[in-house]
Amino acid sequence: MRLIYTTIIVTLMLFSCKKDKKEAAANYAYFGGEIINPYNNYIILSKGDAVIDTIQLDTKNRFLYKIENLNPGLYTYHHGGEIQMVLLEPQDSLLLRLNTLEFDESLVYSGFGDKKNNYLIEEFLENEIQEKKIFKLCQLEPNKYSSRVDSIKNAKLAKFDKFISKYDSSPLFEEIALANINYNYYSSKEVYPFVHYGHNKWDILKAIPASFYDYRKDIDYNNALFKDYYYYNRFINHNINNIALSEHMSHEANKQFDRASICYSLDRLNIIDSLITNQTLKDDLLYNFTLNFLSRSTDENNNNTILKSFLKKSKNEADKTAINNYVDSLNNLKQDNILPEIQIVDYNNNVFDINSLIKKPTVISFWSHAYLDHFKDSHRKINELKIKYPDVNFIMINIDDNDILKIKNALKINNISLQNEYAFKDPDKSVVTLAVRPMTKTIIVDRHQKIVNSNSNMFTSNFEEQLLGAINR
Incomplete structure (x- = not known):
């Protein structure tokens, strides 16, 4: 059939x-x-x-x-x-x-149209496998590493040449297929100093020969065709990180690198502003890098500093409003502040103020239908933590603006108990108020409804240490 x-x-x-x-x-x-x-x-x-x-x-x-x-x-x-x-x-x-x-x-x-798309999906799967190999190869010294990734690129080019000699192709397909090969190769080069096992990034940068990044002179940083293309965006992100690393280390007094430092993040925004002239591309990058920093920050002064730099460079008014609101929410979620009043709904349609449920140390985490792997992984992790920490309350909240029955069915299909499972009564407002980004974000609150950490992550190595801190308050 x-x-x-x-x-x-x-x-x-x-x-x-x-x-x-x-x-x-x-x-x-x-x-x-x-x-x-x-x-x-x-x-x-x-x-x-x-x-x-x-x-x-x-x-x-x-x-x-x-x-x-x-x-x-x-x-x-x-x-x-x-x-x-x-x-x-x-x-x-x-x-x-x-x-x-x-x-x-x-x-x-x-x-x-099947041949070109089967070729691209096959390349996508091969790249996922090779990405793991690249991380291991990054431990080689620069010249040997360069030789190995050159071999990978040459093998891909040979495969591409064989394909276009066998099948009819279009200029657009060829442009995309070659971009796939080239931007993967460029990403492999850009990620090298970050993945290399050496902790002193300054020494690693000094060991890289000048020819290592020769391809940069041919990069089109304003290619609108590839604006939404994964491999192009991945390269641009790695490239900005890497150029900013060199810039940062050139003026970092003790030559020590901290990826989470405000100085490095400001360098990244400055690099974007200087390299990218296409305003749409620039605004997207500014927004994503700013949000990336803020989503990991708990320092109000740093939040306000990065916000000021972002607002000066971006021309997208919607992005400016969104980042402003996000910073306001983060600053309201400081340690020892009372958790904001948010209404949540259980799966019998009972409405609660979230603080009314907090009588003991509490972990609040979030899930969405759009992130199914996280949905399953986070519930599995919560079940492990419940066994280890019976004196802690665990609240899971769905953030989607969906019918409550659809959310309930998703839990039942995955054999997840409805106990301590909730949804936001007003998802759009609540997601902003609690600054729910990224999806791995977890909020830890003590028995007095005071915030211990508003930007935690249950999958990190120090999460249980933070949890014990809340228990012992």
Whole structure:
């Protein structure tokens, strides 16, 4: 049946393609497929920051969608907490098939446009494996390391050349495929001083030969085509971190590196401001790097300092408002402040002020349907901690603006008890008030409803030490 279904759909698509080719406007693509063990009954298709549509799955977990007025390039599709990209060009008729139990590993494409997308997903999976190898190779001295990553790049280029000699390809596909190879290679170079086992980053930087970063002179830091492309963004982030490292160490008196220091973070914002001229790209990077620092900071003076630098450089008013609000929330969540009053709802629709539930040391953590791995890992970790610390109260809060029954069902499907499980009554407001970012954020409160740590993480090595501090207050 599956073969018949696929054959019929592809035939219909190809027939439609032939028909539409005769028309003046043939700028469209079909995108469809089948999802096995779906998380829900829809996928979300987007390009960049713009959502194109929410596409419903039918009763057999299949979908088919025609994109009119196609803007050729990389599109993103979301399902559950998973995300993947697909290259669509005019008159493509592309079907995917995947099993959510092994989302990326099971993904395969058929139809017109399948070869280029199967090539890209295969490269994606290979890169995930090679990334782990790169971290081990980073322990080599610079010249040997450079030789090894050069070999990896050359093997990829040979594979690319073989592919385009065997199959028809487009200039857009070739540009993306080569960018994939190059930006992975560049990232491997940029990450070297951070992953190298040596603790003295100044000594590591001095040992790197001048030719190590020769490719930087050819980098386009304002490539709007790749603005939402994972490999380009990963490289840009590593590159800014690395350039800022050199800048930071040049004026750091004791030549010691602290990734969380306010000075290093200010250097990063200055590097972004000087390198990036495309204002959209610049604003995105400024926002993400600022948020990255703030999400790990508990110092009000540092928060205000980084905010001032960000506001001076960004031109995005929505980002400015969001960061301002985030800093205000962080500063209100200082140690020894009383936890703000937030209303939460249990799964019998009872409403509580959160502080009314705090009678003993309490850990408050958060989850979302958009981060399924974290949902499972955090609940597993909480269950371990409950056994070790019976005198601590553990509260889990869903942050999604969803129907309470949908959240309840997600817990039941995963065999999670509803005890001490809640949702925000007003998610949008509460997420801002408690500065819930990143999703691993955990708040520790003592028996007096005073904040011990508003920016903790249950997966870090010192979390239990912080928990004991709350118990002993």
